[in-house]
Amino acid sequence: xxxxIEHATEHHPAHAPPPPRRGLRRLTGAGWLRVLWVxxxxxxxxxxxxxxxxxxxxxxxxxxxxxxxxxxxxVVPLGFLAALGGFDYWAYWISGKPTRPEDHSGHGARTWKDxxxxxxxxxxxxxxxxxxxxxxxxxxxxxxxxxxxxxxxxGMQYVDTxxxxxxxxxxxxxxxxxxxxxxxxxxxxxxxxxxLGAPDMAFPRLNALSFWLLPIAGLIMMSSYLxxxxxxxxxxxxxxxxxxxxxxxxxxxxxxxxxxxGASSIMTALNFLVTIITMRAPGMSFWRMPLxxxxxxxxxxxxxxxxxxxxxxxxxxxxxxxxxTNFFNPEMGGxxxxxxxxxxxxxxxxxxxxxLPGFGxxxxxxxxxxxxxxxxxxxxxxxxxAILILGFSVWAHHMFVSGMQSWIxxxxxxxxxxIAVPTGxxxxxxxxxxxxxxxxxxxxxxxxxxxxxxxxxxxxSGIYLGSVPVDIHASDTYFVVAHIHYVLFGxxxxxxxxxxxxxFPKMTGRMYDERLGKIHFWLTFVGFNVTFFPMHWVGLxxxxxxxxxxxxxxxNWNLVISIASFGLGASTLVFLYNMIxxxxxxxxxxxxxxxxxxxxxxxxxPPPIFNFHEIPQVVGSxxxxxxxxxxxxxxxxxxxxxxxxxxxxx
Amino acid sequence: MRxxxxxxMTLVGVVVGLALAAVAFFIPWLPDAASEQADxxxxxxxxxxxxxxxxxxxxxxVAVYAVxxxxxxxxxxxxxxxxxxxxxxEIVWTLVPTVLVTFIAVYSGVALAQAxxxxxxxxxxxxxxxxxxxxxxxxxxxxxxxxxxxxxxxVLPVGEPVEFLITSKDVIHSFWVPEWRMKQDAVRGVTTRTxxxxxxxxxxxxxxxxxxxxxxxxxxxxxxxxxxxxFSAWVEEQRRLAxxxxxxxxxxxxxxxxxxCHVLEEAGSxxxxxxxxxxxxxxxxxxxxxESIVEPNATIAEGFQPDVMPQNYGELFTDEQIDGLVEYLLxxxxxxxx
Numbered sequence: 001x002x003x004x005i006e007h008a009t010e011h012h013p014a015h016a017p018p019p020p021r022r023g024l025r026r027l028t029g030a031g032w033l034r035v036l037w038v039x040x041x042x043x044x045x046x047x048x049x050x051x052x053x054x055x056x057x058x059x060x061x062x063x064x065x066x067x068x069x070x071x072x073x074x075v076v077p078l079g080f081l082a083a084l085g086g087f088d089y090w091a092y093w094i095s096g097k098p099t100r101p102e103d104h105s106g107h108g109a110r111t112w113k114d115x116x117x118x119x120x121x122x123x124x125x126x127x128x129x130x131x132x133x134x135x136x137x138x139x140x141x142x143x144x145x146x147x148x149x150x151x152x153x154x155g156m157q158y159v160d161t162x163x164x165x166x167x168x169x170x171x172x173x174x175x176x177x178x179x180x181x182x183x184x185x186x187x188x189x190x191x192x193x194x195x196l197g198a199p200d201m202a203f204p205r206l207n208a209l210s211f212w213l214l215p216i217a218g219l220i221m222m223s224s225y226l227x228x229x230x231x232x233x234x235x236x237x238x239x240x241x242x243x244x245x246x247x248x249x250x251x252x253x254x255x256x257x258x259x260x261x262g263a264s265s266i267m268t269a270l271n272f273l274v275t276i277i278t279m280r281a282p283g284m285s286f287w288r289m290p291l292x293x294x295x296x297x298x299x300x301x302x303x304x305x306x307x308x309x310x311x312x313x314x315x316x317x318x319x320x321x322x323x324x325t326n327f328f329n330p331e332m333g334g335x336x337x338x339x340x341x342x343x344x345x346x347x348x349x350x351x352x353x354x355x356l357p358g359f360g361x362x363x364x365x366x367x368x369x370x371x372x373x374x375x376x377x378x379x380x381x382x383x384x385x386a387i388l389i390l391g392f393s394v395w396a397h398h399m400f401v402s403g404m405q406s407w408i409x410x411x412x413x414x415x416x417x418x419i420a421v422p423t424g425x426x427x428x429x430x431x432x433x434x435x436x437x438x439x440x441x442x443x444x445x446x447x448x449x450x451x452x453x454x455x456x457x458x459x460x461s462g463i464y465l466g467s468v469p470v471d472i473h474a475s476d477t478y479f480v481v482a483h484i485h486y487v488l489f490g491x492x493x494x495x496x497x498x499x500x501x502x503x504f505p506k507m508t509g510r511m512y513d514e515r516l517g518k519i520h521f522w523l524t525f526v527g528f529n530v531t532f533f534p535m536h537w538v539g540l541x542x543x544x545x546x547x548x549x550x551x552x553x554x555x556n557w558n559l560v561i562s563i564a565s566f567g568l569g570a571s572t573l574v575f576l577y578n579m580i581x582x583x584x585x586x587x588x589x590x591x592x593x594x595x596x597x598x599x600x601x602x603x604x605x606p607p608p609i610f611n612f613h614e615i616p617q618v619v620g621s622x623x624x625x626x627x628x629x630x631x632x633x634x635x636x637x638x639x640x641x642x643x644x645x646x647x648x649x650x
Numbered sequence: 651m652r653x654x655x656x657x658x659m660t661l662v663g664v665v666v667g668l669a670l671a672a673v674a675f676f677i678p679w680l681p682d683a684a685s686e687q688a689d690x691x692x693x694x695x696x697x698x699x700x701x702x703x704x705x706x707x708x709x710x711x712v713a714v715y716a717v718x719x720x721x722x723x724x725x726x727x728x729x730x731x732x733x734x735x736x737x738x739x740e741i742v743w744t745l746v747p748t749v750l751v752t753f754i755a756v757y758s759g760v761a762l763a764q765a766x767x768x769x770x771x772x773x774x775x776x777x778x779x780x781x782x783x784x785x786x787x788x789x790x791x792x793x794x795x796x797x798x799x800x801x802x803x804x805v806l807p808v809g810e811p812v813e814f815l816i817t818s819k820d821v822i823h824s825f826w827v828p829e830w831r832m833k834q835d836a837v838r839g840v841t842t843r844t845x846x847x848x849x850x851x852x853x854x855x856x857x858x859x860x861x862x863x864x865x866x867x868x869x870x871x872x873x874x875x876x877x878x879x880x881f882s883a884w885v886e887e888q889r890r891l892a893x894x895x896x897x898x899x900x901x902x903x904x905x906x907x908x909x910x911c912h913v914l915e916e917a918g919s920x921x922x923x924x925x926x927x928x929x930x931x932x933x934x935x936x937x938x939x940x941e942s943i944v945e946p947n948a949t950i951a952e953g954f955q956p957d958v959m960p961q962n963y964g965e966l967f968t969d970e971q972i973d974g975l976v977e978y979l980l981x982x983x984x985x986x987x988x
Binding site: 160161162165235236240242243246330331334335336337370371372373375376377378379401402403406409410413414417418420421424425427428429431432434435436437438439440441449452453456457460463464466467468469470472473475476477536537540541542544545546547548549550551595624625626627 | 677679680681690691694695698701702705706709710712713716717720721722726727728729730731732733734735736739740743744747748751752754755758759761762765766816820821822824826828831832833834835837838839840842855857858859860861862863864865866867868955958
């Protein structure tokens, strides 16, 4: 039986959507009708621009796919964004047109259609992010299934090596740039303004735009399969030169896709930073912020400082390919290893970009479900900042066998190992938070506990790889594949699941099915370990990574790994079924099913359109479970305070 | 009360630790150690393993104990104890890991210096990677034609330290023999180096571990470690074959360059990467054999991919060598009207 979930507030009449356009004017208003004709137009424009310029310069041939791909992947997405209405407000403002009344017609969702518009409501954007990223998670997961099918037996069975190289390259790129990073951005988008007691993000229009860059990035990367002569980019997500320069044209789709994903990341991170710094409710000092907010503060700083480096590294490859520059061409004074330095200067911090928000989610969930204050709150926050700073000093540990100058290896090893200290502080503090708690094993808590244990395994295998002598043996083998999946699957993905289950009632107003949630957890937990743990062994024994074919002695373990990975893939179906069915017809959840103290749980589920009827007054720590009379915030002004006083007096 | 819980928790930790130790020590995690460097690296591996097993036992012990001991009954709506922190404990779990990682760093640094230590009296072997083959050149072994000895398989005497000078002709490759533990990327435009002192006689695989294109998975070669006497004999044999020319030289070239990828009954080779030459060259003409060597993409046998076999044998080998190889293959497969 479906129960209607009521939104707590209707739109104010002044915020009503504009009257629908009629006739031909419907084609010029922001929206999908305008997209329908602007996209082919911008496609044609980009093509003409390239061919015209080449004709004017006397280049031959006129139809040069590499150059066209660059033009298309810049111009068509811009046309799409403009047509959808991503720039409308700024265009009006810049062109000096009579300022439109500052309405909120693009804010909030009344019907499902509002999720397909440029929407400025952070709650809508958060859900847009999550649904989109889960789509790409499914696509990238399917690619992993194809890979495991090929790897089940030694020799070549289903795909050729070019397809296989494409599969793992696109799998990793989508998982990193279109799933883990933006899924955390989506959860943060939904939760952070609520946790801070803010009505929205600091820059709602920028927020809307940053979401719409994502599907662009994902579609560019996926459509690389359609590029003639060679198909998808197949040099790994690391895209090392000179292989990347030598690759067929599909490789450009990685270089250009990353730009859009990176731009989206940077915009969101700036938005988070300004929101966290300037939009905290009265009384919300930094030392009263929930740890998820701290985590996103650290993450956003990393994103803003590091992401330009990956953008640069891919632009340089694009220039080498299209403009025939020689950044990475040793015959013309370029430097092959320089690419790896630039790339990892982003991509190591990216590991923390993919992990710190998960730390934040784990802190929220463990505290609430153990019914205890988080242990060592200040050290927890400070260790996030320590990881942020140290995270910039370890990049070359990915390059211990690369042939860079050998002295760098020792300092990089030391900093790498030292990062274990703040990370260890966090793990020990989570364990101490469980101590003398009243632990409830709802699905979010199961995933959070699964995260703590699995992430420790990933962290410890990181110690092996951090030690230069062991890394010389283990680098570029399946040991590394096992390590990154313990960190990014056992770490990031487990916390993403924890976060989705935890805030699902807040986002939808409905409960997910607890039994299915638990089935999902146990299938994932067992499937994950049987899939990835044996990879440590095959790697140390001598199986390199990124191979479609391998020595026959690894056949049996690879078969076990493949079978387990299919189970792991199937467990995702339980999750999707649970989410879809519960979203449509789950039991109403009420405002605070977890009896949590943070601010997002003090408003209705889903929250009112501007989150709070009155800005809350924060009066204490967000984790005061078991402390009599302690409060995190006073909502609805005097009324709550009066009630409180009456209670005490009674 | 407090004492009892600590004892219980320690028990859980010890059980987990013992189980882990059994997994860590009774399963052979590392391949045979066949170089001095392998012994050094393995000692670091074991130091790290002991520390990691202890840490994971601690974490798992506390987690399992807490989950079991502090679980709430379904109708229990109470909160836990309002413990906010414990400065002493926090200092301990900051300092102890700091000491442990410092120890690992120092131990690793010393081990690295030992592994890469190179006595003045050592052999040099130049390693060249290309899509998708390795060439090993011995600059101190000069052939009759003035060229240094070059081979597609790596042959070394046991117990003699070797400095590998490594480079690449195209993309990045990585030179690795798992039993030696040492690995080093081959980078175009750069000469990188690594040191290995083989300590066991035997045959090992040379594996490329850096993604280098379509044939990455099959970019493998052989490393044979011989006794000093056998090695000298091998060098002399190479000298003799190079001097002799014709199909004798072709046979040597085949076993060095082709055998790891192709089946050929005459040579006793078992490589599965490329087509079986007994079948695909059966009754073939001389021109076809030559073309298949210098321009392998011209004809691709059914079930195989283009671009996997190196494209540059025409430049890599002298005309004389190719003539010899063609002659040898025609003899071996009964082609060319023989």
